[in-house]
Amino acid sequence: MRIRLAFSPDSDDIFMFWALLSGKIDCEGLVFEAERADTETLNARAAAGELDVIAVSIARYAAIARDYLLLRHGMSVGRGYGPVVVAPGARELASLEGARIGVPGLRTTAYLVLRLLLPRFEPVVVPISPYARAFSAVRAGEVEAALLIHEGRLTYEREGFARVCDIGEEWARLTGGLPLPLGGNAIRRGLGPELVAKVSRLCEASIAWALAHRAETIDALLATESRSDLALDRAMLDRYLAMYANTDTLSPPSDVPRAIEEMFRRANAIGLLPEIPRVELA
Numbered sequence: 378m379r380i381r382l383a384f385s386p387d388s389d390d391i392f393m394f395w396a397l398l399s400g401k402i403d404c405e406g407l408v409f410e411a412e413r414a415d416t417e418t419l420n421a422r423a424a425a426g427e428l429d430v431i432a433v434s435i436a437r438y439a440a441i442a443r444d445y446l447l448l449r450h451g452m453s454v455g456r457g458y459g460p461v462v463v464a465p466g467a468r469e470l471a472s473l474e475g476a477r478i479g480v481p482g483l484r485t486t487a488y489l490v491l492r493l494l495l496p497r498f499e500p501v502v503v504p505i506s507p508y509a510r511a512f513s514a515v516r517a518g519e520v521e522a523a524l525l526i527h528e529g530r531l532t533y534e535r536e537g538f539a540r541v542c543d544i545g546e547e548w549a550r551l552t553g554g555l556p557l558p559l560g561g562n563a564i565r566r567g568l569g570p571e572l573v574a575k576v577s578r579l580c581e582a583s584i585a586w587a588l589a590h591r592a593e594t595i596d597a598l599l600a601t602e603s604r605s606d607l608a609l610d611r612a613m614l615d616r617y618l619a620m621y622a623n624t625d626t627l628s629p630p631s632d633v634p635r636a637i638e639e640m641f642r643r644a645n646a647i648g649l650l651p652e653i654p655r656v657e658l659a
Contacts (some may be wrong), residue, residue: 382411384562386506387527388598388614389621393451393596394416395563396440397583404517404579412615416526416560417482429565430576434482435558436489439641442654445563447637449658450581453558454625454633459486459545461530463538464522465515470495470542479503479514479523480514486559486640487526490544493643494551505529507572512536526559528609528617556625564659577659584627591618634658 390413396402398411414422414539420437422428426444438447462470462478473495480488480500487637488500494599503514503523511523515538522541525533533540545557562580564573587594602609637656644650 379408380429382409382430383428385416392622393584396586402558402582420484433563434486436486437484439654446659448562451562453560455545458551460526461543462541463533467539476521479520481505481526553641558637573659
């Protein structure tokens with residue numbers, strides 16, 4: 378049976394699925410057909426429900442919960458860190474009230490959490506592909522600041538920008554230390570309980586293999602990296618994967634679903650979510 382899978386070009390996404398797609402683990406008779414697209418494109422496609430497994434922003438899961446379960450294995454979680462808001466020079470987040478801020482998409486977790494921290498600003502969607510587009514938008518004066526996700530949160534200093542705030546750090550302060558669940562893999566409910574359980578088990582096995590063979594997986598990721606403008610090196614990739622492809626990714630503890638529920642509750646309270654969905658982990 379074929380399972381249609383989609384995830385982003387981000388390093389932690391391919392880290393999770395590399396063993397599954399490269400024959401390192403037994404797929405138990407399933408054939409996985411994978412495609413890749415940027416985060417906001419995936420968030421938009423999730424509404425159609427045609428993909429069996431799709432990487433989505435946790436914020437987006439609220440809108441697709443009727444058709445998808447959230448896989449326990451494969452979440453990207455920040456513990457006291459996360460996406461960053463950057464500007465040409467040092468300033469306070471409050472100084473950006475009412476300002477134009479570049480965001481990676483209106484369905485992303487990063488945008489939702491920034492709204493919780495700074496309710497009044499004008500979002501300007503700046504696609505994350507090409508990678509350098511957010512930096513160009515700030516330099517050109519199209520926006521006063523930019524919200525960076527994925528590897529951009531590690532490269533802004535070499536691009537000459539100053540950090541305004543780390544929204545993962547601010548989220549932890551706001552919630553009494555909760556982690557920031559940023560992305561996860563959603564699986565179509567229509568596959569049925571047995572197949573959902575099987576795919577979940579294979580995702581866990583793939584992540585476990587990558588963690589156990591980290592150096593080999595990093596070599597493979599560097600060899601196949603297609604984002605030429607990112608200038609990704611081994612040290613950066615190692616640091617990034619330590620942040621977002623770790624034991625939380627393999628199997629998150631109870632504070633992660635609790636953080637998702639808290640995020641949805643806070644978003645609903647200020648009108649960003651029409652209802653609070655039930656968080657169900659497959």
